[in-house]
Amino acid sequence: MPEAARAALPALFISDLHLCEERPATTTAFLDFLDGPAREAASLLILGDLFEYLAGDDDLESPFNRELCAALKALAGHGTRVFFMRGNRDLLAGEGFAEAAGLHLLPDPSIVAFGDGEDAPRLLLSHGDALCTDDLAYQAYRRQVNDPTWQAGFLAQPLAARKAFIESLRQQSESAKKTKATEIMDVNAAAVEALLRAHRGPTLVHGHTHRPARHVHAVDGRECVRWVLADWHDTATWLRFDGRTLSAEGGGAA
Template structure:
């Protein structure tokens, strides 16, 4: 990757027909800042729910895929890492959206130094119940069986799971829902990376750890959100209007 590269990172848009403000902000972003990027990385939970690629038969979701395809056609590469809401995005979605699906986690090496990318939920190790659930739903056999259920049943069961998740989260302490510092630092050491970028927690921040720096991406609820920009000049979090999200910026790794 050359020194002229500009990378943008977003996460947790939770796109759905029920939140038109966020959908409008998403399309404005793709028509604006995203077109200036060499690569756009979407680090999970692009959609509020994804029950299988036949969801693309719905015009709303087909339109979102087409928006990515148009961005890619204009020269911005799109990389998508599924999150806990949309881990069932598959080959059809990738093809129609003109993007590449990344495993979670992934290491990239812009400007000669490794950067660890993740959705972030795997680092919430204090939430033992969620981690057990995550292992079950990420099992290939579970996913094979799920995809063979009729669409109406998948829709019904997904709605139940979302309701149960919301109820359980209201009963959990804040620290349980956040990432675990030990898990984060172990992941950074394993990746030999001094920079980690993730989403999931909806707690935008820049944290300093023993092993380096961790950026947490903002969510986009009701059209409010932001993105992380990484180029040869440094790393900075920006609001959707281009203003600084924080009063701090870091130099690029390396």
């Protein structure tokens, strides 16, 4: 099992903001969040889909993306440690993004320890899309776009071509969602329990499904808790961890 990343408390968790120029209210909520609650936290952990889409680190040259990176870097400069886990919408974010935004990249999944020592509280983090195993078409697509060879070939294309391709995929995805059963797009219980079992059952926090809730799973006789993060609709919503308790906060908290 890989060594846990180290973060500090209190910690805030967010995901699925899908920031883009077409949603100015959500962008404003994010910038206000960075200037407010995030500055009171020791760590901010972003579990994917910060962007509606990101076509690669060279996509950060747009004024909109530069503003977002500058705001994150300012938060890091203030003293909040910022961590980022790629989602399905920003899976091409790389070291260039990490440097521009002043943050630390996390693999999916990751164990994060909050403090030093063997007794430091730990959480298991994931974006969550890998757990939606009932959606066979999506999982086939996910395997393709996460393949390093495919990514290298895709990133070798001009930025304009990449953006056009991603836009066409977004439209196809929205159309496909209308015909899929909602249960297929949720996580699979067996996949969740397998992940918890592999990492010895710490509390799991993930996003992706846009179904904020607290779930309890019985894994090998242990009670394991799974928290699902909310997506953002014009208002900031986050999960707060003080080392003992997780609590949903913000304007859109369930």
